[in-house]
Amino acid sequence: MTLSVAVRRRLGAFDLDATFESEGRLTVLFGPSGSGKTSVVNLIAGLLKPDWGRIAVDGRVLVDTKAQISIPMHRRRIGYVFQDARLFPHLTVRQNLGYGRFFAPKTERKEDFAHVVDLLGIDHLLDRRPSLLSGGEKQRVAIGRALLSSPRLLLMDEPLAALDEARKAEIMPYLERLRDETKVPIVYVSHSIAEVARLATTIAVMAEGKVVACGAARDIVGRLDLMPPDERREAGAVLDMVVAEQDRHFGMTVLRSAAGDIRAVGLNYAIGSVHRVRIRARDVMLAVERPVGLSALNILSGTIAAIAPAGDHLIEVRLNCHGETIISRITRQSLETLALAVGREVFAVVKAVAFDEGTVSREERIET
Amino acid sequence: MNWLGNWLGLGPDEWSAVRLSLQVSSVEMIVSLPFGIIAAMVLARGKFRGKSFLDGVIHLPLVLPPVVTGYLLLITFGRRAPVGAFLADHFGIVFAFRWTGAALACGIMGFPLMVRAIRLSVEAVDRRLESAAGTLGANPAWAFATVTLPLILPGVIAGMILSFARAMGEFGATITFVSNIPGETQTLPSAIYTFTQVPGGDAGALRLTLVSVIVSMAALVISEALARHVGRRLQTR
Numbered sequence: 001m002t003l004s005v006a007v008r009r010r011l012g013a014f015d016l017d018a019t020f021e022s023e024g025r026l027t028v029l030f031g032p033s034g035s036g037k038t039s040v041v042n043l044i045a046g047l048l049k050p051d052w053g054r055i056a057v058d059g060r061v062l063v064d065t066k067a068q069i070s071i072p073m074h075r076r077r078i079g080y081v082f083q084d085a086r087l088f089p090h091l092t093v094r095q096n097l098g099y100g101r102f103f104a105p106k107t108e109r110k111e112d113f114a115h116v117v118d119l120l121g122i123d124h125l126l127d128r129r130p131s132l133l134s135g136g137e138k139q140r141v142a143i144g145r146a147l148l149s150s151p152r153l154l155l156m157d158e159p160l161a162a163l164d165e166a167r168k169a170e171i172m173p174y175l176e177r178l179r180d181e182t183k184v185p186i187v188y189v190s191h192s193i194a195e196v197a198r199l200a201t202t203i204a205v206m207a208e209g210k211v212v213a214c215g216a217a218r219d220i221v222g223r224l225d226l227m228p229p230d231e232r233r234e235a236g237a238v239l240d241m242v243v244a245e246q247d248r249h250f251g252m253t254v255l256r257s258a259a260g261d262i263r264a265v266g267l268n269y270a271i272g273s274v275h276r277v278r279i280r281a282r283d284v285m286l287a288v289e290r291p292v293g294l295s296a297l298n299i300l301s302g303t304i305a306a307i308a309p310a311g312d313h314l315i316e317v318r319l320n321c322h323g324e325t326i327i328s329r330i331t332r333q334s335l336e337t338l339a340l341a342v343g344r345e346v347f348a349v350v351k352a353v354a355f356d357e358g359t360v361s362r363e364e365r366i367e368t
Numbered sequence: 369m370n371w372l373g374n375w376l377g378l379g380p381d382e383w384s385a386v387r388l389s390l391q392v393s394s395v396e397m398i399v400s401l402p403f404g405i406i407a408a409m410v411l412a413r414g415k416f417r418g419k420s421f422l423d424g425v426i427h428l429p430l431v432l433p434p435v436v437t438g439y440l441l442l443i444t445f446g447r448r449a450p451v452g453a454f455l456a457d458h459f460g461i462v463f464a465f466r467w468t469g470a471a472l473a474c475g476i477m478g479f480p481l482m483v484r485a486i487r488l489s490v491e492a493v494d495r496r497l498e499s500a501a502g503t504l505g506a507n508p509a510w511a512f513a514t515v516t517l518p519l520i521l522p523g524v525i526a527g528m529i530l531s532f533a534r535a536m537g538e539f540g541a542t543i544t545f546v547s548n549i550p551g552e553t554q555t556l557p558s559a560i561y562t563f564t565q566v567p568g569g570d571a572g573a574l575r576l577t578l579v580s581v582i583v584s585m586a587a588l589v590i591s592e593a594l595a596r597h598v599g600r601r602l603q604t605r
Contacts, residue, residue, distance in 0.1 A: 045503050046502075046503075047499055047502075047503075072507070073499070073502040073503060074502045074503075074504075074505050074506055074507045074508075074510075074511075075505075076503075077505070078503065079503065079504075080500070080503040082496070082500065084496075086494075086496055086497055086500040088497060088500075088501075088515060089497075089519070090515075090518040090519060099501070099504050099506075099514075100504030100505055102505075103504060103505030103506055103510070104505060145504065146503075146504070149503075149504045149505055
């Protein structure tokens with residue numbers, strides 16, 4: 001799938017000028033609220049028309065102001081999962097699910113009803129009305145409804161934003177299955193690093209109506225300078241790790257990567273499965289000698305690859321740990337006390353409790 | 369249906385007035401419905417010059433004396449009036465002194481009530497549901513038929529009942545436009561009026577009044593029941 005977007009649109013006093021291309025399975029439009037993410041998605045869906053520009057999916061032009069092409073929304077075949085679900089209140093869940101399917105050309109009805117219902121775990125809801133569903137259930141039905149219209153591209157505008165943490169955790173695995181088990185490419189709007197780090201294959205970072213960076217998820221998530229200030233606490237390096245061992249006695253899981261082994265607690269995953277692990281920069285301590293007598297279980301060795309300021313008195317230190325990147329956020333005082341400099345060998349210390357279901361993804365089955 | 373008339377103790381003329389009123393009101397209600405929905409959609413959603421003028425014209429029958437409305441109809445749709453002559457010559461539709469004219473008068477008198485009720489429910493519809501339907505492949509006509517229309521149904525029902533009830537009671541415009549011809553244009557209110565003008569007509573007037581009350585009550589009860597049924601399906605969004 002190739003999605004190419006190059007559009008300009010004026011919205012009141014706000015100028016949107018977004019250009020990016022993505023070939024990823026799941027492209028995240030990432031940025032703070034008001035950066036224009038939803039507008040970009042609305043332009044792709046056809047809810048908004050650009051003043052200038054072109055949008056194409058797999059070479060199929062959806063809108064091109066120069067060629068005066070603008071396919072109307074209902075013929076774009078682009079699924080849209082709205083932030084607020086927008087289920088039809090007068091229809092049952094089953095009828096809501098069937099709505100888009102009815103309009104899809106028969107030859108293109110790729111998604112099987114039973115499979116989608118099973119994928120999203122909504123079979124017990126089919127005969128209910130939307131008003132009787134919880135927020136998380138509504139959102140799952142909305143995803144199913146969009147999916148069953150057999151779209152060529154699925155847009156998701158912060159589908160988790162209106163939900164509390166428990167509901168988010170409930171839906172996240174379904175989104176991962178969606179990415180890995182269906183063939184529909186997804187464009188996902190988010191301002192949460194936790195979501196982005198778990199889901200994205202490609203990230204386009206937006207700020208003030210512009211795409212400021214676009215690239216593979218791994219490269220972008222580690223760039224703390226691109227992260228919106230209120231999300232920096234959650235930012236950090238993202239590594240793919242394999243479950244190497246399960247220690248039943250202590251309930252520990254050993255996750256392995258080139259950077260070394262990491263021990264995490266309370267993760268019940270099969271040995272050999274691959275997981276995406278986010279190591280928050282604020283959870284990483286640095287030591288100039290291998291520490292002893294420490295409760296923290298994870299000590300990784302590496303060399304300092306880069307040092308960059310991250311705010312007034314904070315420093316972001318980037319380590320090269322045997323080819324993998326680990327990022328640590330420390331104070332300027334620590335930097336000067338330890339006399340850290342690029343090229344110096346250091347030890348990164350991470351507590352095992354820094355890893356949980358929010359930072360370690362479900363098993364990955366995705367080719368990147 | 370005559371047994372009903374007999375059972376109520378109505379004479380043939382009285383029964384024909386009741387039947388005519390029901391016929392006029394039903395036809396008026398059904399024929400004006402599509403126009404009412406279109407007008408409500410235009411007034412609720414449209415953005416154009418002269419919208420408040422259109423709004424005013426539609427609401428005029430509500431504030432004008434009914435006799436004035438009836439007279440305006442007479443000089444527009446009368447046999448020799450411009451529109452009336454055109455319709456009679458080209459389509460064979462005659463309004464003057466026919467029950468169809470009574471239906472036209474009642475339709476126009478009830479139109480603002482119907483439009484107001486439907487418009488309120490159109491304004492309450494979350495338009496984002498229509499764009500959701502659009503992204504799922506429904507063109508605007510389908511989106512209207514499958515999303516908007518079911519959602520405004522309570523308002524449509526209320527508008528229909530209001531228009532029907534208004535037609536059952538319409539007197540001034542009807543008698544001015546199509547007169548008071550027994551069996552052709554003598555509706556329930558006209559018949560009651562006639563009874564009150566002749567000596568000894570009290571009993572007949574009372575019988576018809578009773579029918580009028582029953583029909584109005586029935587309309588209210590039916591509309592309540594329908595609204596509750598539809599409302600239960602919609603509940604919250």
